[in-house]
Every structure is written in C-alpha cells, then in structure tokens.
Amino acid sequence: MVGRAKQKGLFEVETYNLCDASIKPTRRVDDKAYGMHWQVISPEPLANTLQQIFTKVWKTLPVVYMTPSWETLNQENVEQMYENIKEMVIICGHYEWIDQRIIDRYVDYEVSIGNYVLSGWELAAQVYIDSLIRNIPWVLWNTESLEEESFSKRLERKKEYPVYTRPEEFDGMKVPEILLSGDHKKIEDWKRENLR
Ligand SMILES: C[S@@+](CC[C@H](N)C(=O)[O-])C[C@H]1O[C@@H](n2cnc3c(N)ncnc32)[C@H](O)[C@@H]1O
Incomplete structure (x- = not known):
C-alpha cells in the first residue's frame, strides 16, 4: 500500500546520504563515544545535512529522531502528528546513537515504536512512516x-x-x-x- 501510494504521488520521501556531508576524507560519519565503547554519529554530517535540507526547502522542518528511550508511539500520537505536521525530517542511520548536541539543537520529536531495541533506525522509521501515511485520503481503498x-x-x-x-x-x-x-x-x- 505504501508503495502504491508513493507511485500515485500521494506522498514523497527524499533521502539524503550522511556520508555526502562527512567532514572526513574517508566519508565516515561515526566516531567513538567519549567515555564509552560504542560508535555514534558525529554532529557535523547531521547538522550539515539538516542545514542543506532547510536551505533547499526555504524553511526549517520539524525533525524526528527514532529512539527506544522515549515515549512509545500510539494511535493518538500518530493522528496528532498527521493533523499537525505535513513535512518532516526523520533522522535515520546506524550505530548506537547520535551525538546528544544534535538532539538538543535540532530534534523536535523523539519517537519510539515500542519498548524493545532494534539494531537500527530503518525499521522504526518505516513503521512510523506507514502509520502516518495510511491516514492520507486514498492511500487506503476503504x-x-x-x-x-x-x-x-x-x-x-x-x-x-x-x-x-x-x-x-x-x-x-x-x-x-x-x-x-x-x-x-x-x-x-x-x-x-x-x-x-
Ligand atoms: C541498537 S539501537 C541503540 C539503543 C540505545 N543504545 C539505547 O539503549 O536506547 C540503534 C538505534 O535503533 C533505533 N531504535 C532501536 N529500537 C527502537 C525503537 N524501539 N523505537 C525507535 N527507534 C529504535 C534508534 O535510533 C537507536 O538509536
């Protein structure tokens, strides 16, 4: 259904590759977290990509970050989001986390799809997108x-x-x-x- 709705032009998704905004010659976008053992996404590629998007659309857009450590999505949140927000940026990627300063500076909504941990953002973002776009008239036949x-x-x-x-x-x-x-x-x- 999501695929058909996209083909019909009922919604659009544009993707941006964070590696294109890397500040390293290797195009890497992650680094080791201070005081911890895991990798996180560095602030610069994310900030650069968000600025690029805002410049392209001539406005700032609400930014959503998928994270298990926030309030769990429910149908009422989805309906409110659908009613109030028609365009948004969803931060997706790999690794454990993103640098907290990006959350503090840019993120408007943190969304969890459930009280369990997935290995990455992609599935969480797909679930979130699906829950929103099925509200668009004509996405569902009935x-x-x-x-x-x-x-x-x-x-x-x-x-x-x-x-x-x-x-x-x-x-x-x-x-x-x-x-x-x-x-x-x-x-x-x-x-x-x-x-x-
Ligand atoms: C392995 S998880 C990291 C978990 C993180 N270290 C924690 O303890 O909350 C990697 C990424 O997948 C995404 N993710 C995992 N589970 C999710 C969920 N239930 N809802 C939304 N996003 C989720 C988040 O973006 C998360 O940063």
Missing part, C-alpha cells in the same frame, strides 16, 4: 476502515472486534449467528460488545 479500527476514536480507542468470512462453519467453529442475520442494529451492538 476509508471506513480508518474510522473504525483498533484504537480509533469511534471504537473508543479499544481493540477491534473479531471478524469472519466464508465458510459459515470451519473445523467445527461457526460464525456468530448475529453476523449472518442481516440486522444492522444487532450487528452494531454485537461489534460494541465484542471490542477487545
């Missing part, structure tokens, strides 16, 4: 599914009810009779009663 799905306002932020398709009986298990009744009022009541 906009009804956006309004009524797990964590939506309409379902009082609860998890969606179970769903069934044909056959009516599978392996001794039957579809609840109300769903076969064609009685919309009863089906609506059943859905409410079966929110998880």
Whole structure:
C-alpha cells in the first residue's frame, strides 16, 4: 500500500546520504563515544545535512529522531502528528546513537515504536512512516476502515472486534449467528460488545 501510494504521488520521501556531508576524507560519519565503547554519529554530517535540507526547502522542518528511550508511539500520537505536521525530517542511520548536541539543537520529536531495541533506525522509521501515511485520503481503498479500527476514536480507542468470512462453519467453529442475520442494529451492538 505504501508503495502504491508513493507511485500515485500521494506522498514523497527524499533521502539524503550522511556520508555526502562527512567532514572526513574517508566519508565516515561515526566516531567513538567519549567515555564509552560504542560508535555514534558525529554532529557535523547531521547538522550539515539538516542545514542543506532547510536551505533547499526555504524553511526549517520539524525533525524526528527514532529512539527506544522515549515515549512509545500510539494511535493518538500518530493522528496528532498527521493533523499537525505535513513535512518532516526523520533522522535515520546506524550505530548506537547520535551525538546528544544534535538532539538538543535540532530534534523536535523523539519517537519510539515500542519498548524493545532494534539494531537500527530503518525499521522504526518505516513503521512510523506507514502509520502516518495510511491516514492520507486514498492511500487506503476503504476509508471506513480508518474510522473504525483498533484504537480509533469511534471504537473508543479499544481493540477491534473479531471478524469472519466464508465458510459459515470451519473445523467445527461457526460464525456468530448475529453476523449472518442481516440486522444492522444487532450487528452494531454485537461489534460494541465484542471490542477487545
Ligand atoms: C541498537 S539501537 C541503540 C539503543 C540505545 N543504545 C539505547 O539503549 O536506547 C540503534 C538505534 O535503533 C533505533 N531504535 C532501536 N529500537 C527502537 C525503537 N524501539 N523505537 C525507535 N527507534 C529504535 C534508534 O535510533 C537507536 O538509536
């Protein structure tokens, strides 16, 4: 879906290679963290790339940094972000971390996709992008599914009810009779009663 939406021009992603903004002849963008054993992304390539982007678009853009050590993303955050921010820069890369001074100077939002640690930013950024862009009209064929799905306002932020398709009986298990009744009022009541 994300790929189709991109092809249709419903959203755009532009990527910047931090190595192009390296200040080292080797094009490296990482260095050893002071007092620690791991590698972090140096401030200069990040700052240079952010400045390059801001100059290109003639404005500063909100900057998002994916990190496990921040508040976990939820549907309400996603909806607020989608409503309020139409363009953003997402800092992605490798290594343990980025230099804290970049966070202090440039980062507006720190986003965690869950209380577990991934080996890199890429998957976290993809999850975040997907959660945002599915709100764009026409990305999903069926906009009804956006309004009524797990964590939506309409379902009082609860998890969606179970769903069934044909056959009516599978392996001794039957579809609840109300769903076969064609009685919309009863089906609506059943859905409410079966929110998880
Ligand atoms: C190996 S992790 C570093 C973890 C970091 N040392 C810590 O203790 O929080 C490498 C990078 O992957 C990204 N990452 C890992 N898990 C993530 C999560 N749950 N949500 C968002 N980003 C995550 C972050 O950008 C992180 O800096």
